[in-house]
Amino acid sequence: MRTFAVVGHLAPTGNGFPLDDLPGSAGRMDILCRCVNAALSISHGIRRDAEIHLILLGPPSPPKDLLLQGSVVRSLSPDERSTAALIRKALALPTGESFRESSPGILVRRGGLAGLIADGGYAVLSEDGRDMRTFPDLPGAFLLSDHLDFTAEEEEILPGLPRISVGPRVLHADHAITVLQNELDRREAGWS
Amino acid sequence: MRTFAVVGHLAPTGNGFPLDDLPGSAGRMDILCRCVNAALSISHGIRRDAEIHLILLGPPSPPKDLLLQGSVVRSLSPDERSTAALIRKALALPTGESFRESSPGILVRRGGLAGLIADGGYAVLSEDGRDMRTFPDLPGAFLLSDHLDFTAEEEEILPGLPRISVGPRVLHADHAITVLQNELDRREAGWS
Known part of the structure; x- marks a missing residue:
């Protein structure tokens, strides 16, 4: 299993955001939608x-942890708008400590970064990390931030986690996921 | 210079398409917008x-060749909708044999694949190609198709061009561009 987690610092936790303004009043939801695409979508x-x-x-009720499971999800298209619509539908659900399913493979719970990291196994994707290609074995879970850096408070719960860089240029979060997926694909298939 | 070219087999050549339905009635314009993002956009x-x-x-007036130049372009955001709006604006221009500028770094002309390929230097990104990592030197121009394969008629003008694969899984066109950009970044920076 490959697990990705992306922190959306401004991303709405309610279902009132507009699909026509994902980068603006929807708190850069466009980035998160592209991350979903990069994590779960391949050709056809x-x-x-x-x-x-x-x-x-x-706002209005952070933090929330929205999980999309490739093993189960249906009707997921690669475009930003339809992905945002699925996310918006999930955010209409009342949340508790446990995951609740909105549609197949799309679940939501109350919870933030600390709880997720406690599950263990995460590496941080970061431009100051060690080149992914130099790891003999890569971990199975990867944490990224959206267009903003991790806050000082968030960095405090990350020490000890391996830090991995995907390349010499600082990329958008979704591009970093795509590059990493390619590296994992290659290792799995025995390509160099 | 890194040049990418993507064939949008169903993509509109007029400015009448809706921004709210890029994957549907706008002929998979969502894919082309993500390709623009992958080719031109890095973090910040x-x-x-x-x-x-x-x-x-x-329809309505194929073929058209729409060029976005990273060296000049302004106001390019990474989200699909705003990119589609820039493309739509360019498609409102009357077209001739020469490029005409719609906004800085966004140009359009009448013309298709054959004329573009004639400029020379292109490789085809294809799942049946040779692994990009095994090329001592990579070319500077890359041709891709959208969600559809190249037609038999298109394939007829491609023989002799090198065919390059980015990995063992068949990826969306924009993901292939992202992976290739990373490989080019690494070579430029002296990373392995």
Whole structure:
């Protein structure tokens, strides 16, 4: 299983955001939608061995942990708008400590970064990390931030986690996921 | 300079398409917008050393060649909707044999794949190609198709071009561009 988690610092935790303004009043929901695409979508199909958590920290009721499971999800298209519509539907659900399913493979719970990291196994994708290609074995879970850096408070719960870089240029979060998926695909298939 | 070209087999050549239905009635314009993002966009900036041609083959007046130049373009955001709005604005221009500028770094002309390929230097990104990592030197221009394969007629003008694969899984066109950009970034920076 490949697990990704992306922190959306401004991303809404309610279902009132507009699909026509994902980068603006929807708190850069466009980035998170592209991350879902990069984590779960391949040509003419879904990566059944992958899942992605979106940690939403914007108003009105943060934090929320929205999980999309490639093994189960249906009707997931690669475009931003339809993905945002699925997320919005999930955010209409009342949340508790446990995951509740909105549609197949799309679940939501109350919870933030600390609880997720406690599950263990995460590496942080970061431009100051060690080149992914130099790891003999890569971990199975990867944490990223959206367009903003991790806050000082968030960094405090990350020490000890391996830090991995995907390349010499600082990329958008979704591009970093895509590059990493390619590296994992290659290792799995025995490509160099 | 890194040049990308993507054939949009159903993509509109007029400005009448809706921004709210990019994957449907806008002929998979969502894919082309994500390709623009993958070719030109990095975190907090634009790749000034890259450009992308969109070869649009849908109604009402195909073919058109829409060029976005990273060196010049302004106001390019990474989300699909705003990119589609820029493309739509360019498609309102009357077209001739020469490029005409719609906004800085966004140009359009009448023309299709054959004319573009004649410029020379292109490799085809294809799942049956040779692994990109095994090329001692990579070319500077790359041709991709959207969600559809190249037609038999298109394939007839491609023989002799190198065919390059980015990995063992068949990826969306925009993901293939992202992976290739990373490989080019690494080579440029002296990373392995």
